[in-house]
Amino acid sequence: DAKTTQPNSMESNEEEPVHLPCNHSTISGTDYIHWYRQLPSQGPEYVIHGLTSNVNNRMASLAIAEDRKSSTLILHRATLRDAAVYYCILKYNTDKLIFGTGTRLQVFP
């Protein structure tokens, strides 16, 4: 599985946008980029995924670089409930999710 690199932690203030980066320089052409998050004491939760084009859903936006070697998860207005560990995961031809250590996002009121 191709490797991803994320900052260990990030901070944000409530109601501000948050940009969570992920580097995946060894991504292959068929790897999907998935984002999950894990709120404290809960199971992982799907956030968004994409292949080449930018994607939007009710939770977040995913901006994918043109060369696909990096991506950014965008939370448009952070809330306290968005405090979680965010995982960027590449998936190709496999059902399983390989979790890294992710980025721990702290949100301050």
Next chain:
Amino acid sequence: EPEVTQTPSHQVTQMGQEVILRCVPISNHLYFYWYRQILGQKVEFLVSFYNNEISEKSEIFDDQFSVERPDGSNFTLKIRSTKLEDSAMYFCATRILQGTNTEAFFGQGTRLTVV
């Protein structure tokens, strides 16, 4: 919103005892998974299950572990003889379709404590 349900939420067991962790998948989902997370560590894949067979398993999933879907609804993980190092959160996940372009839904987990 449909959800994956896991029981019990917390299980304490003595070393060497058998435990069964239960999961009720989302009703039309066909692919089932178990993951575990030791306190303070990464979420780790254990096993995937489809059509009443194991599709893939990790090195962690040794002969002490087994999975089954005995009644077409519950999906269970059995640990035959628990060890202290089996203490972890165990998460069940389900997916409607196989593949890289679908999302997995996770349950809230069972915290297993082996004493």
